[in-house]
Amino acid sequence: MPANWEDLLWRPLHTVKATMDYQSDHPMDLCFEAGDIIDVLGIENDNWWNGCIVKGHNVKSKSFGSFPKIFVEIIEEPPQKPSKPKKITNPWFKDDLEKTLEQQSENSISKQKPIINSKPLVNPQPSVDKPPPPLPSREKLMMRQSSTKTIETVVPRNKSPIRQDLLNTNRPAIRRKNSSNSVSSEKSSKASTAFSIESETLVDEFEENPDPISRCLPIVDKDFEDYLDTSEYDFSTVDEYARETPESETKSEARLANYLTSVWDDDIYKLRAIFAWITDNITYDCDSFFSGKLSHKSAKDVLKTRTAVCAGYAELFYGLANEAGLRVWQISGNAKGAGFQAGDTIGPNDRAYAHAWNGALYKGEYLLIDSTWGAGHVNNNKFNKKFQPFYFLTSPTKFIYSHFPEQSSQQYLQPTITRKEFNNQPHYKSDFFNEGLRFLRFYGSVIEAIDDNIILNLEQSIDDGRINKVTAFLEWKGQRIDAFSQRLAIPGPNGGILHRLRIGCPTRGEGKLQLFYSKEGIKECPGICSILVKNSGTGAKYKQFAYQYTIPYSYTIIKPVYQTLGYGKRTHFEVILFNISSNKKIPEFVVYGPGMEMQTSLEIIDRNDSNRCITIARDIMLNFKGSWTLSVKKVQLMHFYKDLGVLHDGNSEDPVDGGLAYLMIVV
Known part of the structure; x- marks a missing residue:
């Protein structure tokens, strides 16, 4: 028998480090902040541990209690190393959470150890004469499970939820919508968590800097x-x-x-x-x-x-x-x-x-x-x-x-x-969630520019079959600076659609970045989010992005992105066309030189029939100074207004359908 039984009683099973803050109103829980060092003194069940803080923000309180093990990581291994739990991502991005929970115990909630003489988690005060129902105690908290219900189990086909005996009308019965607009799990399982595009690495930083x-x-x-x-x-x-x-x-x-x-x-x-x-x-x-x-x-x-x-x-x-x-x-x-x-x-x-x-x-x-x-x-x-x-x-x-x-x-x-x-938190609007959007990295309410520039990557979990875009502009000291918007052909870390925004800050200071969601075929462009932008740079590395105009084809310009290009240099032009079916005529994209006197067509360099997208590109020598234009070729192009950068058909004041897609000034 050991000489000191207290040594056995207080010997920790593990030493762990908090990876994120955990706050709880439950009197039996241990609260801590990210970075705190905790001794694990007992294992309550598959999801909850018991312990005390030994080093950190709350060490003076000598706190003891229970906490979810998903909020910590082991820094001193026990004799038998348990599998490291994954962090749970945002519950409203369903694919992430369901994949995480499938790796946990299927019946983790039913196996929870009952708490003797436990009180409800909170005791809310009624705000009206009929109080809200009390919250359940912790052992009744449940985690999101992958749904196995079918549509019929919620609204049976043979039973209309409307009581026809009380409603004297011929209104149709309620029915459930078919849920077919989300990105498939098959696509998600094949997605990569990191990839390179334009020599830039796009990594899902959501878990590194979590919301x-x-x-x-x-x-x-x-x-x-x-x-x-x-x-x-x-x-x-x-x-x-x-x-x-x-x-x-x-x-x-x-x-x-x-x-x-x-x-x-x-x-x-x-x-x-x-x-x-x-x-x-x-x-x-x-x-x-x-x-x-x-x-x-x-x-x-x-x-x-x-x-x-x-x-x-x-x-x-x-x-x-x-x-x-x-x-x-x-x-x-x-x-x-x-x-x-x-x-x-x-x-x-x-x-x-x-x-x-x-x-x-x-x-x-x-x-x-x-x-x-x-x-x-x-x-x-x-x-x-x-x-x-x-x-x-x-x-x-x-x-x-x-x-x-x-x-x-x-x-x-x-x-x-x-x-x-x-x-x-960023100022999210309802359509941000309606369209299934999320930032790949959590920025908070303020984004700091790096070298006078910002690149934002968003993933969209909903695919309605149309080519929709996220657009934005920066309100900066009385001027409006449009962001350069791209939709990428590569799937996101969770198999969703990737959107990229590039924003430049011309001076030191701060401004408001307003994000919008543009749906194909719909004129209304609802706001989805706004974030405060701060730039500590001088604006010396700011470059104006090329102008983008609307054409009746679904496309994204990959290169070049800036309005001013180098004279006498070979420049790579690259465009991705989306929703291109095998029997659909592919529009011809042409680069026009100054004065519209010369033209060079882009060529197909990659075709992905499964994703219905085509990449066209070409290297072009910019050997003349002036305005160069990337456009969809039209049979009748009568006039080009250099100052406005707009193509006209000579019969109206509006740009022609399929007209100017892109404009840059070469100096």
Whole structure:
């Protein structure tokens, strides 16, 4: 027997280092920050360890407790080395998380060790007379599993969720949408995590510098089965029914709630009907908001006046849902709403960004609803009505980027994030998530230029079959500087579509980078994100990018990218054409010399029929000074305006279809 039994009791099994912050409200958990050194004193189960901090930020507290092992890495190996856990990437990028979880124990949750006399994770205070349901204790927290449900298991083919006996109409039954717009797992499995293009290495740095929200998992209840994906539902029938509600049915909350919800079997359609009616019939009260003369409005008042600020929207949603017996409550906090700019910070008492929304518990999952933002947005002190279904039953892992509740428990995330982490997020808009976009590297709310330049790489998990682009411009000291936008033919680290943006800063200072998403065939270009840009350089290495114009072909210019090129030098021109089928005529790209007197066509150097893309290129000697143009060849090209850089057909003031694609000035 050893001489000192205490040595056995406190001898660590492992010594580990925290790879990211872990914060928790649970009294039995050990909280720490990235870089802390922890002794592992016990193994609770496959996913949780027990230990204490021996060196780091919290060492003075002599903290003991449990923590998830995915937040640390072993720096001193035990006798039998366990497999190193992978870090969990952002839950809203589904492929990443599912691949990680498949490598963990299939039944990790069911094997968790029960905690004796454990208290709930938090005890949220009710914000209205009907409090939100309490959060489950830690042993009931569940991680996202790969779904094995079919569409029919959610909405059976032989049962319409609409109760036809109560709805005297010939409206069609609800159906689920086919979920076929995401990048396939087969493509993902073949993707490389690093590749070289134009002598530049593109590496997925997401795990090296992770978004703090990527470590969070949504909290679920004991009834949870699978995560909700509202994009798989066709709500058109519900929305139409709600928006055509007769005025006679809106005389009271009880009557309106009964009309909107009694015809549906599933709670999701009841919630959607309430959401659709409120967003269509309630107008944001800009006069009260901007005058500062805000007064409390009950649900009855909002129903009568049909105007409200955010608190009124949330009050009415709760009132109608409560009448229908739905599990809904109100939440208050801050949001990056009207007036918020990239780089701004929101304090706990910042009334300018005070906001209210709703929480809901649906099939064991805590979800968020913002009917105010779902109705539209405020711009130039006016309310612009625009239905935004993104804010209906939104996952907490997406909602937290723009909404920060007063009570951390109402983030419905484990672990929760801090206000500092909330403020240090890019200003994402709903379409950033709708289009399945993510940055390959987490930049935070501010991007620092390197040598007066910035290169941003984004991966898109949704492929709708069209050639869509991410575009951007930089607001810089009163001028607008367009980014050079490219879509790459190489798949991203997760098999998605890669977009690249190049941005230059002409001087020292700071500006706002605004990102947009351009869909093929659609004129509207919604904003998706804004980030503050800072440049400590002098602007000496700034180069103006070549002008890009729209043509009716899907293309990306790979080289060259700058507007000013060298005289008497051989220059490589390279273009990728997308969505080219075997029977489709390939447009001819031509480089025109100064005065349009000479022309050289690009040649096919690579063809990828599986990805339906073709690469065309050619090296050209720039042996004349003046304007050189890369264009799609047209039969009738009558005039070229050098100063404007626009091709005309001689009969109209607009550029010809298939006209100028590219312009550079050679000096």
